[in-house]
Amino acid sequence: MSAERLPWIAEDPASLRLLELAQKVAAAPTTLLISGESGTGKDHLARLVHELGPRRDAPFLKIDCASLPPNLVESELFGHELGAFTGAVERKLGRLELGGTGTIVLDEVAALTPGAQGKLLRVLQERSFERLGGTETLHIEARIVALTNVDLSAAVASGNFREDLYFRLNVLALRVPPLRDRRADILPLADHLLVTVRSIHSHPGSHLSEAARRMLGTYTWPGNVRELRNALERAVVFSGSDTLEPADFPDNIRAAAAGAAGSTAGLRSLEEIEREVIAATLEATRYRIGRAAQALGISRKTLLEKRKKYGLK
Ligand SMILES: Nc1ncnc2c1ncn2[C@@H]1O[C@H](COP(=O)(O)OP(=O)(O)OP(=O)(O)O)[C@@H](O)[C@H]1O
Numbered sequence: 001m002s003a004e005r006l007p008w009i010a011e012d013p014a015s016l017r018l019l020e021l022a023q024k025v026a027a028a029p030t031t032l033l034i035s036g037e038s039g040t041g042k043d044h045l046a047r048l049v050h051e052l053g054p055r056r057d058a059p060f061l062k063i064d065c066a067s068l069p070p071n072l073v074e075s076e077l078f079g080h081e082l083g084a085f086t087g088a089v090e091r092k093l094g095r096l097e098l099g100g101t102g103t104i105v106l107d108e109v110a111a112l113t114p115g116a117q118g119k120l121l122r123v124l125q126e127r128s129f130e131r132l133g134g135t136e137t138l139h140i141e142a143r144i145v146a147l148t149n150v151d152l153s154a155a156v157a158s159g160n161f162r163e164d165l166y167f168r169l170n171v172l173a174l175r176v177p178p179l180r181d182r183r184a185d186i187l188p189l190a191d192h193l194l195v196t197v198r199s200i201h202s203h204p205g206s207h208l209s210e211a212a213r214r215m216l217g218t219y220t221w222p223g224n225v226r227e228l229r230n231a232l233e234r235a236v237v238f239s240g241s242d243t244l245e246p247a248d249f250p251d252n253i254r255a256a257a258a259g260a261a262g263s264t265a266g267l268r269s270l271e272e273i274e275r276e277v278i279a280a281t282l283e284a285t286r287y288r289i290g291r292a293a294q295a296l297g298i299s300r301k302t303l304l305e306k307r308k309k310y311g312l313k
């Protein structure tokens with residue numbers, strides 16, 4: 001499986017399910033819609049679907065519908081002929097043409113203008129289009145994968161997105177759950193992202209302390225995987241040592257995790273309780289090991305080991 005090329009970290013049952021679905025939809029030529037909050041891994045999943053399927057050796061092209069000016073989105077998508085508009089000084093091939101038999105990702109598809117939505121609908125229905133200003137009809141073989149972090153059905157309801165286009169896009173749909181709904185992924189993702197981040201910053205020894213792991217595992221990650229990656233990057237850059245501690249992470253993460261830990265206030269670990277009981281017994285027996293061990297129901301050897309472990313006198 002070519003997933004080795006693109007690591008998809010999935011420990012939580014929710015992500016394992018998503019991976020299974022991704023494997024199924026990868027083989028289909030059908031248009032795919034991937035939704036999910038910002039930073040959940042929609043781009044990453046689109047790439048995975050491409051690599052898992054028969055198109056893996058063909059181009060994987062992306063258009064960011066939100067950050068390009070509307071007229072540029074259309075020209076990027078469809079291409080244009082010389083003189084199609086002011087500034088069109090030569091013919092330009094669009095992604096639909098350049099994508100060949102590969103995958104074309106439309107990022108933030110909800111940002112398309114009504115005009116572009118209409119043209120895209122025609123592409124999906126007829127698998128054909130013309131360059132801007134052109135008359136030649138071209139055929140598209142690439143698979144379209146649309147990404148959205150807004151709820152497209154709500155955009156349809158509010159009149160901002162064409163319903164017919166929504167239905168065309170929504171034939172196969174995958175939803176990437178927010179990180180807070182797949183908590184078992186947090187630490188494996190942190191370990192995975194840390195490997196990348198520390199090699200980018202040439203800090204090969206950077207690793208998370210136990211306290212930092214607990215904190216990362218407790219936080220709710222509203223910015224999802226991207227926020228986790230940014231937090232790790234910042235910690236690697238700012239930490240003065242190889243061990244990343246909670247103090248190396250942004251205040252909001254520390255504060256939120258401390259608040260969450262507060263909800264378990266009053267709960268104590270078995271080790272804390274054991275330490276206390278041993279300390280009290282030692283004191284009560286005036287530090288006579290034999291008697292203390294007898295009272296605790298453990299051997300002298302075990303008591304001595306625990307005394308050392310807990311740093312008791
Ligand atoms: N399951 C995963 N395994 C490994 N890395 C992941 C995974 N999911 C996300 N990432 C990484 O997290 C970062 C954010 O993911 P991505 O850019 O795909 O999110 P997005 O949903 O497209 O975000 P946005 O809505 O902001 O565009 C990327 O660096 C990506 O490689």
Ligand SMILES: [Mg+2]
Nearest residue numbers: 042043107147
């Ligand atoms: Mg993205």
